[in-house]
Amino acid sequence: MYVILGATGNTGSVIANVLLDMGKKVRVVGRDAKKLAPFVSRGAQAFAADVLDKEALCRAFEGVEAAYTLTPPNLASNSYRVYQDQVTDSVAGALEATGVKYAVTLSSFGADKPDKTGPVLGLHYMETRFAKISGLNALHLRAGYFMENTLPQTGIIQQFGMMAGPVNGDLHVPMIATRDIGAAAADALLRLNFTGQQTRELLGQRDISYNEIARIVGAAIGRPALAYIQLPAEQVIMAMAQMGMSKNVAGLLCEMSDALNSGYMKPLEARTDANTTPTSFETFVQEEFLPAFRDAKTASA
Numbered sequence: 001m002y003v004i005l006g007a008t009g010n011t012g013s014v015i016a017n018v019l020l021d022m023g024k025k026v027r028v029v030g031r032d033a034k035k036l037a038p039f040v041s042r043g044a045q046a047f048a049a050d051v052l053d054k055e056a057l058c059r060a061f062e063g064v065e066a067a068y069t070l071t072p073p074n075l076a077s078n079s080y081r082v083y084q085d086q087v088t089d090s091v092a093g094a095l096e097a098t099g100v101k102y103a104v105t106l107s108s109f110g111a112d113k114p115d116k117t118g119p120v121l122g123l124h125y126m127e128t129r130f131a132k133i134s135g136l137n138a139l140h141l142r143a144g145y146f147m148e149n150t151l152p153q154t155g156i157i158q159q160f161g162m163m164a165g166p167v168n169g170d171l172h173v174p175m176i177a178t179r180d181i182g183a184a185a186a187d188a189l190l191r192l193n194f195t196g197q198q199t200r201e202l203l204g205q206r207d208i209s210y211n212e213i214a215r216i217v218g219a220a221i222g223r224p225a226l227a228y229i230q231l232p233a234e235q236v237i238m239a240m241a242q243m244g245m246s247k248n249v250a251g252l253l254c255e256m257s258d259a260l261n262s263g264y265m266k267p268l269e270a271r272t273d274a275n276t277t278p279t280s281f282e283t284f285v286q287e288e289f290l291p292a293f294r295d296a297k298t299a300s301a
Helices: 010-021 033-040 054-061 080-098 120-130 153-160 178-191 208-222 233-242 247-262 281-300
Strands: 002-005 027-030 045-048 066-069 103-108 139-143 161-167 173-176 197-200 206-208 228-230
Touching: 002 010, 010 033, 010 066, 010 178, 027 033, 027 054, 033 045, 045 054, 054 080, 066 080, 066 161, 080 120, 080 247, 103 120, 103 178, 120 139, 120 197, 139 178, 153 161, 153 208, 153 281, 161 173, 173 178, 173 233, 178 197, 208 228, 208 281, 233 247
Parallel strands: 002 027, 002 066, 027 045, 066 103, 103 139, 139 197, 161 228
Antiparallel strands: 173 206
């Protein structure tokens, strides 16, 4: 039996469907039972629970050999780092209490650093906490920068005619589609060939800069002169707050951007076939960014 936390999310849904395709027994966990119904129709067990509820997670993990775990985002939190650690302690406590033998986790490159990485510091704590669980074999997938993080740019383009953010426009970062993270996690869960505490970086199809992203997006939407502008943290925090994000979360994201810009937060592994994933940013733009851009255009009309 496998348990998948965040089963309705970008990575969890991929994992659950792959395991179900392989005829595996799967228990899907999410806050909304109705959203879990499509997996139930495919033969999965549904379990509605909040990741902060350790006792509920203990029931969800009962009789499970392997789990996929993550910290669901809470972008409105005014104490995001506290929230992250509370989720980690809840999940880790449930893994300890139920004796789950294997866990694949969603982590990030930069999780090796003990400070100054914004929300990635919560993943450093998660990896450290899981290492203390006796008998647990854990594989921490240190993923690259999500391609999905560019989707809010659709509204910025519609409103201001440009792309903007805190990351240096010339900085090349490993960028990955979340579908590829899900595929890698599902493969790891099927193989269960890891022992102790291991990390594996997932670096996407290639390293890419926001200036290159602007050129790709501009060509796709018929705006070849589209440019990316790096903004100071104060403007970014104000803009993110207007989009509904807490200033606390926005500040942490700016701290992460500073860590990227300075080179403090970077992959530890050289790029190889094993840590390179298939989805290019060009493919992501056609399949995900363009539909979101059209929706933003319709909403602003």
